[in-house]
Amino acid sequence: GAVVSQHPSRVICKSGTSVKIECRSLDFQATTMFWYRQFPKQSLMLMATSNEGSKATYEQGVEKDKFLINHASLTLSTLTVTSAHPEDSSFYICSARGARRGGHTGELFFGEGSRLTVL
Amino acid sequence: GESVGLHLPTLSVQEGDNSIINCAYSNSASDYFIWYKQESGKGPQFIIDIRSNMDKRQGQRVTVLLNKTVKHLSLQIAATQPGDSAVYFCAESYFFSGTYKYIFGTGTRLKVLA
Numbered sequence: 644g645a646v647v648s649q650h651p652s653r654v655i656c657k658s659g660t661s662v663k664i665e666c667r668s669l670d671f672q673a674t675t676m677f678w679y680r681q682f683p684k685q686s687l688m689l690m691a692t693s694n695e696g697s698k699a700t701y702e703q704g705v706e707k708d709k710f711l712i713n714h715a716s717l718t719l720s721t722l723t724v725t726s727a728h729p730e731d732s733s734f735y736i737c738s739a740r741g742a743r744r745g746g747h748t749g750e751l752f753f754g755e756g757s758r759l760t761v762l
Numbered sequence: 763g764e765s766v767g768l769h770l771p772t773l774s775v776q777e778g779d780n781s782i783i784n785c786a787y788s789n790s791a792s793d794y795f796i797w798y799k800q801e802s803g804k805g806p807q808f809i810i811d812i813r814s815n816m817d818k819r820q821g822q823r824v825t826v827l828l829n830k831t832v833k834h835l836s837l838q839i840a841a842t843q844p845g846d847s848a849v850y851f852c853a854e855s856y857f858f859s860g861t862y863k864y865i866f867g868t869g870t871r872l873k874v875l876a
Contacts, residue, residue: 647805675861677864684770685770686866686868687851687866688866689865689866692861700861736805736806738806740862740864750808750811751796751808751855751864752808753798753805753808755805756803756804756805758803
């Protein structure tokens, strides 16, 4: 089964509203989580890196006030798209890195992604 | 954010043939590399990884080759099957500002022809 759970998988919202996406590591403690954005037929673009208990590190060009990231526990990170607009419509994917039983650190585990459509 | 490329190149192979997907990475400090498979509407799925102290690693039907001299990574899929049709991404990882970063390549769409 999936080791990283992302919810919701699809969300449609009105322009100006905020949307929260959750990312949970199910069977390991994720010291670091990453949020990516993916446009159709394009690669994954790293938005930010979050370490548990500290502020997220955003990539150049990503608005931290627009995309609020919280990593309050070792198993949960959330991405909130604030005052969403149609141009924020995209596929958002979280991933988690951490020691896994029987595995090794370094491997990234991905959620199934959340498709956001802003009307 | 960091990303590479705007268009997905496509590789078409006959079912049963071997596939080779190539990737050029950018950071000579990268010490860990991963290949992912992504099906439409889903998150990336881990295929195989390799550390920079190796130049080849084999899995089930897949082999990853690493050439650090030219910063090149390849994924070989033996006896390609219809279920292998997907987009394949390489990712490079390096330590920066106290954390590991994972940067994805452009991606290649693999189409398996019956």
